[in-house]
Amino acid sequence: xxxxxxxxLVDKSPDKGPSPTPSSFSEVDTFLHEPIRLQIMAQLYAxxxxxxxxxxxxxxxxxxxxxxxxNKLEEKGYIAIKKQFLGKKPYTLLKITPEGRVQxxxxxxxxxxxxx
Amino acid sequence: MKAPDHSTEVPESLQIQKxxxxxxxxxxxxxxxxxxxxxxxxxxxxxxxxxxxxxxxxILWKKIRQKIKIAWIYQRIGVVELNFDYKKQLKxxxxxxxxxxxxxxxxxxxxxxxxxxxxxxxxxxxxxxxxAGLIGEALYFCMFSGKRNYAWVGIISIALAISFILYPFPSxxxxxxxxxxxxxxxxxxxxxxxxxxxxxKNPIIQEMSV
Numbered sequence: 001x002x003x004x005x006x007x008x009l010v011d012k013s014p015d016k017g018p019s020p021t022p023s024s025f026s027e028v029d030t031f032l033h034e035p036i037r038l039q040i041m042a043q044l045y046a047x048x049x050x051x052x053x054x055x056x057x058x059x060x061x062x063x064x065x066x067x068x069x070x071n072k073l074e075e076k077g078y079i080a081i082k083k084q085f086l087g088k089k090p091y092t093l094l095k096i097t098p099e100g101r102v103q104x105x106x107x108x109x110x111x112x113x114x115x116x
Numbered sequence: 117m118k119a120p121d122h123s124t125e126v127p128e129s130l131q132i133q134k135x136x137x138x139x140x141x142x143x144x145x146x147x148x149x150x151x152x153x154x155x156x157x158x159x160x161x162x163x164x165x166x167x168x169x170x171x172x173x174x175i176l177w178k179k180i181r182q183k184i185k186i187a188w189i190y191q192r193i194g195v196v197e198l199n200f201d202y203k204k205q206l207k208x209x210x211x212x213x214x215x216x217x218x219x220x221x222x223x224x225x226x227x228x229x230x231x232x233x234x235x236x237x238x239x240x241x242x243x244x245x246x247x248a249g250l251i252g253e254a255l256y257f258c259m260f261s262g263k264r265n266y267a268w269v270g271i272i273s274i275a276l277a278i279s280f281i282l283y284p285f286p287s288x289x290x291x292x293x294x295x296x297x298x299x300x301x302x303x304x305x306x307x308x309x310x311x312x313x314x315x316x317k318n319p320i321i322q323e324m325s326v
Binding site: 058 | 129130132133135136139186187190191192193194195196197198199200321323324
């Protein structure tokens with residue numbers, strides 16, 4: 001039978017060291033935990049700004065995925081999307097917002113703590 | 117074909133910055149520009165008035181490069197702007213290197229003044245200064261892109277500089293001018309090959325609407 005709670009699991013296996021508690025994972029931003037969103041945020045966190053073509057090449061994902069997750073990140077206020085023209089060609093520029101930067105740093109910290 | 121990696125493992129920020137820097141230099145335009153500059157440097161040693169052409173090209177190059185990038189590059193690999201801290205590191209390195217080169221030039225003039233070298237003897241050793249500049253460029257690309265292939269530019273430049281210093285040319289000027297032109301030819305060829313390969317490997321991508 002599966003243990004009723006995480007606390008039971010911790011209590012029954014004291015020899016295996018401290019196990020992750022629900023409270024430590026609850027600090028992780030699960031919205032950012034989605035792999036594609038996380039990869040987009042990692043790229044934009046490291047760079048000042050990048051366009052859709054660069055991100056598609058760097059992450060090797062489909063336009064649909066990139067478009068969907070960028071919109072989600074924009075809705076959350078983590079990134080800003082701007083349409084611009086280079087010569088006569090339109091391009092979409094993505095930039096991490098200060099809020100996104102704070103959230104990404106918090107995510108990294110929470111994950112590091114959780115994995116320790 | 118390599119399967120896309122969508123794991124939650126996040127690459128290091130520095131690694132991403134290096135990749136972005138590499139994407140900006142893999143088109144071969146820098147090598148072509150260095151080659152053109154070297155060709156004009158060779159001409160400047162023959163006639164000082166070519167220094168005006170060198171200055172004009174140096175000023176206009178940023179605009180010319182941007183136009184080429186809009187026409188050929190951005191629609192293939194996209195637009196990316198490096199992090200402010202990384203750009204600061206790039207500038208700091210360039211500044212340090214400019215200081216080292218200036219110190220080497222001053223040292224050369226001091227040697228001429230105190231040892232009483234003839235200008236002809238001095239010109240024989242000018243390839244060392246030019247070569248030092250190219251080694252600096254090669255190190256710069258190696259350090260900030262994380263690719264060691266760029267070291268070959270420095271190694272070939274050293275080999276060429278030593279060969280041209282040792283070859284018994286009739287005058288000191290020949291050592292410098294022929295070295296600059298050979299380097300120019302080498303850099304333009306490398307740049308053209310890289311540019312051609314870049315166009316072949318990176319097809320034009322039509323951006324889908326978000």
